[in-house]
Amino acid sequence: MGTGGFHIPVLLNEVLYYLGLKKGDYVFDGTLGGAGHTVEIIKAIAPTGKVIGVDLNSQTVRTAAKRLGSLLRFAILINDNFANIKNILKELNIGKINGILLDLGLSSYLIEESGRGFSYLKNEKLDMRFGDSVGLTAYELLNSYSQGDLEDLFRRFGEELYSKGISKAIIDYRKKGKINTTGELVQIIEGAIPGKARYGKSGHPAKRVFQAVRIGVNRELDNLQEAIKDGFDVLSSGGRMAVISYHSLEDRIVKRSFLSYTGKCICPPDFPVCVCGRKKTGRIITKKAVRPGEKEVMENPRSKSAKLRVIEKI
Ligand SMILES: C[S@@+](CC[C@H](N)C(=O)[O-])C[C@H]1O[C@@H](n2cnc3c(N)ncnc32)[C@H](O)[C@@H]1O
Structure with missing residues (x-):
């Protein structure tokens, strides 16, 4: 594109x-x-x-x-x-x-200029809204959803195999503070996916979670x-x-x-x-x-x- x-x-x-x-x-x-x-x-x-x-x-x-x-x-x-x-x-x-x-x-x-955190290859604040008027930002979603809701989101909209581990890692991270940036989110995801599966055929380990959050934020x-x-x-x-x-x-x-x-x-x-x-x-x-x-x-x-x-x- x-x-x-x-x-x-x-x-x-x-x-x-x-x-x-x-x-x-x-x-x-x-x-x-x-x-x-x-x-x-x-x-x-x-x-x-x-x-x-x-x-x-x-x-x-x-x-x-x-x-x-x-x-x-x-x-x-x-x-x-x-x-x-x-x-x-x-x-x-x-x-x-x-x-x-x-x-x-x-x-x-x-992806490249909006600064809204669409890319897992950039370190930006978590937003992911296409426009300004839709509901939750990615920041609000990731810092407020329950573990079960996150798991469901990653599975349904990202077809993510490690939904359970990633959502648990997010909840653990939130006990210490908010997730503010795409960089933090990528680190959490990488830490929750087993080593061998992290960089396999299915691309960047954060790809599916980013897709899921974006789909959820923008309905x-x-x-x-x-x-x-x-x-x-x-x-x-x-x-x-x-x-x-x-x-x-x-x-x-x-x-x-x-x-x-x-x-x-x-x-x-x-x-x-x-x-x-x-x-x-x-x-x-x-x-x-x-x-x-x-x-x-x-x-x-x-x-x-x-x-x-x-x-x-x-
Ligand atoms: C792949 S780009 C379109 C590129 C365009 N066809 C071109 O060739 O330049 C998708 C665009 O759709 C917009 N978009 C996504 N969901 C939308 C929606 N529900 N209503 C209106 N625009 C939307 C995005 O903001 C983005 O600018």
Whole structure:
């Protein structure tokens, strides 16, 4: 997703190809970030179309406005949560839209410049909020959750094998004082993971706990679920929604949500007749998740885990 501070848009050509945009389209880009996708979407829909570009991080919206320069007249930029898609469009008096993009995860700005403690490779204060208005910071969460709640969080949102030991180590640490920085958190995690497992195939030992805390702080999975549901409602017939996810928990939600629009019966196999009554309202465009090629991963290592799925409303 980025080198040298600039965010490199992931799967850019694939997003444009699968969204299949035309002049005059209205597109909701729920994750404006560095406006990398937005710039190219604008080129596809201008001068008669518009992009509604949304980001939870206010500094990101200001920087994106600057980056768009003269293209800004084809965009409406809003500092909000993409889960509020219905309200955002209602306030703008926009009925149906032709395309939606959600490029989940972190921007280069958030990792490298925000100072909010997203990276286990930096020593910063624990915050991890995308925006300013969401509930608990990572500091508040890590210093207030019970051992059981921490363990549950690390297991559910980080799929962390050593959830139990790490949560116990956090509680022990808290007996002496608060956990203030990402550096302290990394040290606690490293101390709680057995030596051999610490630097194995599954990457940095703090990776999964950082992911879990970030998901918890930002209610990321709830937001994603709501945005897909409400986004699908406001898509016009023939309109498409593209979602790029970066880990299995997100991808599972995208895959299952999209499947629910295909009319596939979800009744237990022993039911004699269908009672779920599911109707086909969508067509999945990407039979399998689209992954970046070797060249993209080489040029932009942060794209490595990206998976793109696209659905069309019928
Ligand atoms: C991977 S970046 C997007 C990068 C962008 N597509 C580009 O190419 O420059 C994800 C962005 O989504 C924002 N974000 C995450 N969750 C959000 C939410 N629920 N609502 C709005 N923005 C969100 C983050 O602040 C971040 O700027």
